[in-house]
Amino acid sequence: QSVLTQPPSVSAAPGQKVIIPCSGSTSNIGKHYVSWYQQLPGAAPKLLIYDNDKRPSGIPDRFSGSKSGTSATLGITGLQTGDEADYYCGTWDSTLSGWVFGGGTRVTVL
C-alpha cells in the first residue's frame, strides 16, 4: 500500500491528453514539493517534473505538473507511442521522515 495514491492505469489515443492524479496528505504533498518520474520498460526512472511544475532541460513541454493542496497531477499532451511507460509521483513525508512514492500509473497509448 503506497502512501501516495495513483490510478493503476490510464490510456488514450495518440495525440490525445492524459492526466495522472497523485493524492497524498498534509504531511507529504500538502507540505513539500512533488516530483514525477517516467520509467520505460527495463530502464531506470527518469525525472520529468521537479518542484511541482518545473521541467528539467530536455523534457518537452508536452509534460506538465501542478499541485493543489494535498494532490498533484501530471499532464501529458500530444500523446506518443514512446510515452508508454510507468509514471510515479514522489515527495518527502514529514511524519515518516522519508521519501514516499505513488504506486505508479501505467500509460497505454491505444
Add this chain to the structure above:
Amino acid sequence: QVQLVQSGAEAKRPGASVEISCKASGYSFTSHYIHWVRQVPGQGLDWMGLVDPSGGSRNYAPKLQGRVTMTWDRSTSTVQMELRSLQSDDTAVYYCAREGRDSSGFDYWGQGTLVTVSS
C-alpha cells in the same frame, strides 16, 4: 556529464548480506544527497534512505533500520549500501539516485543493480 555507475548483479542466500556501490562522476560529490531506492520486479518504487556526503548525516527508512548501512568515500566519490539478513522479499533492483541541490527530486539515477535472494 553526471553519471552514477553501480556495481553488478548479485545472487545471495537467505540470511546473507549484500553491498552495492554507486560511483558518482561529473559533479561535486559533496554537493548532493544520494538516495537509495529499490523496486521489486513488477512493483513500485520503495525509498530506502539517504546520505549527505558533505555533512555526514544519514536517514534510513524505518522498516530497514538495523538492517541497512549507507556509507561513502569522498576520495573515490562512491556511496555504498549494505543490506543484511537478506530474505526472499529483498529480491529487487536497487537504484542510487542524486537529489537536486536546490530543488526537490532525483535528477540522476544509477543503472540499477539486481539482487536475487534465493536458497
